[in-house]
Every structure is written in structure tokens, then in C-alpha cells.
Amino acid sequence: MTNIVISGVGGQGSILASRILFALYETRGDMVKVSEVHGMSQRGGSVITTVRAGKTVYSPLIPDGEGDILIALEQIEALRYLNQLKPGGTVISSIQKIPPMPVLTGAAVYPDNVFDEIRGAGFKLITIDALTLAKQAGNSKAANVVVLGAASAALGGTDAEWDAALSAAVKPQFLDLNRRAFELGKTVI
């Protein structure tokens, strides 16, 4: 069973990322389930999406401590869901910081050593400046797919499988943008 957690802030595109992974694992012959988040948290709340692939998948949710890879589209959203990962699992995180409301109002502080903490807890960590690379690809909205590119080596899949997955999940008019974003993401590894 492969268990992937995607975390981020509502509106960052974790749903598209999870749908690309669904297509990827399905073309590789796995049974796949994805649990998406729709509704209230899409208004800038913390969101977690899970992708599970294997011979038989029952629950779409990942038991704590069994996630193989955590893909985070925002720094503290990586920290928030570490409990989902297995010991020594891999975190691929965008370096983007989006301060949540309690930080903006001064009721809480944004931790400044997120990545040290993740490494310190024994996880492998890959970080990427996804926002800058997405802008380079043509649109900051493609940061989600940049991070997928950075995660692609850890996730497995041939170039052809990834391209098929992108084509299956991304709307045709945005496919070229997302292909560029994916390729730029791959360059960090």
C-alpha cells in the first residue's frame, strides 16, 4: 500500500494534486482512493487530502503513522500533519509561508524553524521554492504541480506515466502550464 498525504491551505490546489496522483497510480494498475476536502475549509483553512494506492484499498483515510510521503504546499501545514507519516518518512514541502489569521492578529506566532523541526523528528526533507518556479512556469497557481514535480522521484512513475496522469487530471487549456511547472519542480532533486 502506498499512502500519500497532501496538505496545504484551502485554495492552493491540493485537490488537483491528488487527482493527478490518482491517475498516476491507476495507470500503474493499482486500486486507488482519494479523500478530498470540499466545503468550509476551502475558505483559507487548513486542508488535508489523502491518496492511497495498492492491491485493495478500504478506507480513503490514512492511519496515523502509516503515511509514506507528505507533500506540503505550505510550511506549517507540513508540521501539522507529521503524525500521519511513518517514522523516517519523506516530506516534500514548499517553502511558502502563509500566516494564518491567529498569526496575523498577533494571537500566535509563525514558527521560524519548521524545517529544522521536521528533520529533527527524523524525517527526510526536500524543500522547494514552488511559488517562484510556478511564476517562472507562467502562473503562481501551478505551485501545487511544481511540488509534485519535486516529489516525483520519491513517488515513482516513469516520465510517460506522469505525463499520462497530468493529461488525465488537468484541464486541456492548462496542460502546458502544468507540464512546465512539473518539469521545473523536478529540477530540484
Next chain:
Amino acid sequence: MKKMMLGNEAVARGLYEAGCTFVSSYPGTPSTEITQYASDYVSIYAEWATNEKVAAEAAFGASLAGARAFSGMKHVGLNVAADPVFTAAYTGVNGGLVIAVADDMGMHSSQNEQDSRHYAVASKIPMLEPSDSQECKDFTKLAFELSEKFDTPVFVRLSTRISHSLGSVEISEPAPVEPREYVKNTQKYVMTPANGRPRHAEVEKHMEELGDWCETADINSVEWGTERKIGVVSAGIAYQTAREAFGDKASYIKLGMIYPLPVAIIQELAEKVETLYVIEELDDFIETHCKKHGISVIGKAELSPLGEYTPEMLRRLAGDSVPDVTHTITVPPARPPVLCPGCPHRGVFSVLNKMKLTVTGDIGCYTLGAAKPLDAMDMCLCMGASVSSLHGLLKARPEMARRSVGVIGDSTFLHSGITGLINIVYNRSAATVLILDNSITGMTGHQPNPVSGFTLKKEAAPVVNLEVLCRGCGVERVRVVDAFDMEGLEAALKEELAADEPSVVIMRRPCALVKTFKKGSPRTVEDCKKCKACLRVGCPALYTVGELIQVDQSLCMGCGLCSKICRFGAIKEGK
């Protein structure tokens, strides 16, 4: 052919394959996407109705006419639709009538965590419950067959994790279904007491038949495990969690039909295993059924009636060890949902906060105005209650009329605020109601409504004139204020609160996420005096570097609210 589908998308596919031609629903998470996906099929007429009762009654009318008809709603939506639904159980159907109700265990996007299975019992309507996307499609089709065979509406019960999970679905093309003839039949469809009594007897009869049917129905499946120690009876998403946690050793009954429930297969399993668990989220619905039939099971004695079950919780129950996954790391600050940058609701709530008014609130994006720092809401109960409860509040404490307002969104006002407003006029309270007209149903994902100017099928539609509507209800003091005009709102509120009669203030401005929203130029900050007054509006585009305010250029929509708040004129329109 297989296709990746959300549970809700698969229900819509089931509607299409079943030859359903009429869909009327009101949006509500987690049910909304069923109707959105249904509207993509050319063969299905689909609409957003004004509320769930209207939707269910419209679907009933289509069924009466002979079409296969559907209505989808969230759990609390069924409370609104309950009146027609209960009596539709008596009339039965002509064309098949299916009602999907989506529960929200864990309250991801809801105001309560009710267990809608009780409605099946209370209304005497059969209920199916799929456990994955494939079953969402299959059970929807089956529901139409059962509806026509047993002459009853049929519920399909969903939940957040079923509705919003993706799975593979084998799709096929619809077999042609002829609409049934319309035949006038007053004894069946005119529910006077005289006609209703024999219909009630009919209901009892077909529910008994359905009880027999479900004993052998293959949607209630038994799966024998490699051992005979543990048995599990479950349904829906809870089955998936249980199946994962208890593994291949245990034996399972997966109930596809949860009302009526079978007895014999559960008894058989109970006899063959040492311990029988009932795994169900929320109430002890299946457990009560088992106990009623003398089958001893373990359920809520070990498991909570609150929230969702996780695989870890059930593993612990199964006696397995669960790894400790707490890390000694900084606990990240919470990230609650917030009003978007440019949201027209923000200015309204910052004025309400400034004026320290008592605010009866309602349900929609603007409920986020209750959160800090806006912090301007005293109550939020259910759709429409802002208006009707304000009336009661003022009758009990008339002196509060000078400092209390009700706040309600456009979709919510048309859903069930308007009856409350008529009550205010008729029974005379000096209430002041603010209608936040952003011309869309925002919270549930921007569904069009009667003030939007277009329909679910993207056709042009007349726009309900809220001013005229409120005047027509008998409110004489009706005015419209631009939602970005905070001074205008404050002045209007001072006058309307002082008036000894009902008033309506319509705050108008499109939602910042719709196409018609005109983005302004992002703000920039010069010579910030570090007073941080602007942070009190709770805009995600404003942040501090050290003590100095900055505006995130990629988020700012240029609404100018922060510039108006800044007494020093430090936040300027960018170039």
C-alpha cells in the same frame, strides 16, 4: 469502461444511467456536487431550488408526472424537506423518486452532526447506504427500481467521506426508461385524512415486504474471514474503516440497506463468531436493531457517538497496538477558515464590531464574521433563524431593538429568511435586518440563486428584486448600501436602529470570487505608524514585518477597506 469519480459524481452517473430526467436540489456540503454533476448530462433537467422543501416537492411533482426524479441535500436540509417527504411516503410515487441525504460526521462544514438514518424509521421510507463510489452509482440505480417496485420514495444516505472520496467506477450507458403515464388518482395522491388512513396501511404493508426483500438482498453481503473469533456488522464509510482495522481474520456483514435491516444474516454471523461488533458512526442505529432481535453485540459501549472513526480507533478496539506518532515539535498555530481578501462581508462585520451591536447571525460565508478579530455575531442556529430569532429577542427585550441587527445572506434569505421577515412585519417588531447580497451562494461553492441572473444549466434567468420583495412584505424602510461603503452603512444603521418599525438594509457587492467582481489595484503601505488598527478587519492580505504592516500583493483585491480604517492614510492605492 472505468472512470475516476467522487462519490457524488457517481451518484449523478447513477441518475443518468437510471434514466432520471428531473433533479431539483438546494446546495449543502457534502451533497452539492451530485446536482452539479447531474446538470452536465443533457438528458437530465437539473435546477437549484430555493430550499430543500421546494426541491423535494418539485421532485415529487415530476415523479407524479411519471418521470424518474431526484432531490439531493445535506443532513440538515432533510429537516427542511421533512414535511413533504413524510407524506410522500404515504402517496408513494409514479416515476421513481430518490432522495439523497448526506451526513457530515465530524462536522467538517455543518452546524450539527445529526444522524439522518432516524428519518428512514420516522418517515417509513427505505434507505440504502453505499460504501464507495462504485456503490454510489449502483445503489442510486437500485433505489429507482425499488422506488417503483414498492411504490415509495427511497433514501440514499451518504456521508462526507463517501461523497468526497474518489474511486474507480465502471460506467455503462443507460437502458431506455419510458416515463410512466400520468393517471389521476385522488385516493393515492390527495392526502386528506380519509385517503391517508388506507395509505398508511399500504405503507406498513410494503415496509413489511421490503423487510423480507432485504433478508436476501445481495447488497447486504457477508464475507467470511479466516477465523471465527470476530464478526463485524457495518455499513457505509464505517465498513471501510472497520474492514481495514479488523483485517482478513474477521468476518463481515456489509449492509447496503440500512432500513429496513435484515435479521437472519446477522443472527447467523452472531452464532458463528465469538464476539460481534457493530461499527457505525454517530448513533446506535444498527446496534439497537440487533438488540431488539436479541442479538448481543458490542457497539457504543466501546465506541463514541461523536465524530468520525479512524482506523487507529478501531485497531485499538480490535486489540492491536497502535504506534505512538506524537512528535516533540512546536504545535503549529491553528488555521481556521477566513473571509477571502476582497470579500464584501468584511466591511459589514467591521462596522458591526465597531458599533458593538448584538447580531443574530445566519449560515453562509458571513458566519466567519463570528471569528476573531471581526467577532461580531451573537448567535447562529440554522438557515433563516437570524431574522425570526431577532423578532423573538426583541419581543422579549424591546429595548434591544436600538442595538440589535439580524444578518443574512441572499441565498439564505430566499431559502427561509423571508417568512421570518413577514412575521416581523405582521407581528410588529422594530427589527433591523441586513441582507448581504453578494448575488451568489458563496459558502457551498458559488451556486447561482434567484438573485444571480442565471441558472444551474447556465441559462439566463430573471433576477428577484430584493428591495421590491421586502417592500411587498410590508417593510417600508428598505435601503441599499454598497458593501464597501462603511461610512454609509454606519449612517444607515444609526437611522434604522432608531426607527420604531421594521427596516431592511441590503448590502450589495458581488462575491470576490465571482467573475463580475471588479478587482481594484492592490494597496501599498507608506510610513506605517504601527497602530495595527487595520489588522482588526481580519484580512489575509495584511501582515506584519517586524511591527510594520505590509500588503501581500498577490492576495490583495484592492477593496480599500484597510485604507479606510487607517487613520494616518498610510495604506494607499498602488500604481
